[in-house]
Amino acid sequence: MSVSQELFQQAARVIPGGVNSPVRACKSVQCEPLFIASAQGSRLTTEDGREMIDFVMSWGPMLLGHNHPEVATAIAAAAAKGTSFGAPCRLEVELAQAVVDAVPGIDMVRMVNSGTEATMSALRLARGYTGRNGVIKFHGGYHGHADSFLASAGSGVATQSIPGTPGVPEDVVRHTHLAHYNDLEAVRRIFETCGDVAAVIVEPVAGNMGLVPPAPGFLEGLRALTREHGALLIFDEVITGFRVSFGGAQAAFGIEPDLTCLGKIIGGGLPVGAYGGRREIMEKIAPSGTVYQAGTLSGNPLAMAAGLATLRLLAGQDYAGLAARTEVFSLELENILRGKGLPVWRNQIASLFTIFFTEMPVTDFPSAQKGDARLFASFYRQMRERGVYLAPSGFECAFTSFVHSEQDLERALDAARAARF
C-alpha cells in the first residue's frame, strides 16, 4: 500500500470522505487522492516521493509557482513579528491599496478569509444596498458554498452531480434565479418577470464548468441589463483576478462591475478573499454603514504579506507571453488527443484551459456536460500515472504558471502521446 493510500484510509476515519474539500477525493475519476508532501515551482512531491508536474496550482493561487522565494521570505518576515493581531496592521492597508490600484472596478476593498466569504458578503451588500433579495446566477457557475449559490452550481457540486443541497432552506434558494451562461435573453426574461433582483453574479470567464469564455457581447449585455433594471453586477474574479490579466477579466474585457470578488492569487497561497467595488456601495458596510460583515482573522498579517509580495511580483510579469505559451501547449494537447480519434473541444484564455471530451462547442453548462466523463477519467488517470497532475474533474480548468518550463510542457505532452484509450 502506498503512503498516500495509508494516509487516505487514516483520513477517512477522522475527516468526512477523507478530504477537506470534496473535489480532492478524486471519486469521479475512480481513484484515490495523492497526498502532497511539498511543492516547489511547477512541481509537487507526493508523500511517496513522486515528483509531478502540477496543472492545478492549488486551484489557481500559485501563478508564480509554488514556494516562490520572495513570497516565502515575506511570509517568514511577517511571522517573525506575530501571526495574528485582531487589530489593524500596515500590511492590510498596503494590500488594499495594491488591489485598488490594479482592479478598475474597485475603489475600496474589504479583506476576508476565502472566496466563499467574499461572494457571500458581496451578495449581502448588494441586497442591503438595493433593498432587494433576488440574485441571478448561471448554471454551472460556482461562487463558493454559501447557501444562495448552491443552486445548479459547478465545480465539486457538478462533479458529484449533487442536484440541490440538503441543508439549504427552500426559502433561501427561491431568491436565486438561474440562467444559462452566455444566454442574455434568459437574463432579460428574469428581469422582466421579477422586480426583486438585487444582483447578477457571474464568473466573467467561467472556470467551474471547465473553462468557458464569455461570448462576444455577453458581459457588455449583463452590464447594460443590470443598469437598466437598477441591479448590481458582481464579477466573481476569485479565479480570474490577477490571472486573466493583472487587472483581472474586467480589465481584459473593459467592463467595470459594481462589485468584484477576489481570492486565491491575492493570498499568495494563504487563505484570503476580498470583495470590493464602487466607493458609494462599499461605504454601506459596517462600521461606515449598516451591512454587517466581520472576521477574527481578516487582514491576517501573514496572508497580507503573501498577497502583497505576490502582487508586487506579478506586476512585472509577461501575461501575454504566458497566454501565448498556454495556447500553443493546449492546442498541441488537443491535436494529440484528436489524433487518437477522440472527440475533443478545447477552451483557453490566458493561463487557463480545459479539454472537453466532446466535439461540440462548449459555451455553457449543458454543453460542458456533454463531455464524456469516462474518457476524461481515463485521460486523468493515465496522465497521473505518467507524472502529470491535473484537476480530477472535467468541470474544472487547468492552470499554467509563470514557472512552467518548456520541459514541463513537453513532458506533459509526451504523457498525452503515450496515453491509450
Ligand SMILES: Cc1ncc(COP(=O)(O)O)c(C=O)c1O
Ligand atoms: C469563481 C469562484 N468563486 C468562489 C470560490 C470559492 O472560493 P473558496 O474556495 O476560497 O471559498 C471559488 C473556488 O472555490 C471559485 O472558483
Ligand SMILES: N[C@H](C=O)CCC(=O)O
Ligand atoms: N473549483 C474549485 C475552486 O475554484 C475547486 C476548489 C475546491 O472546491 O476545493
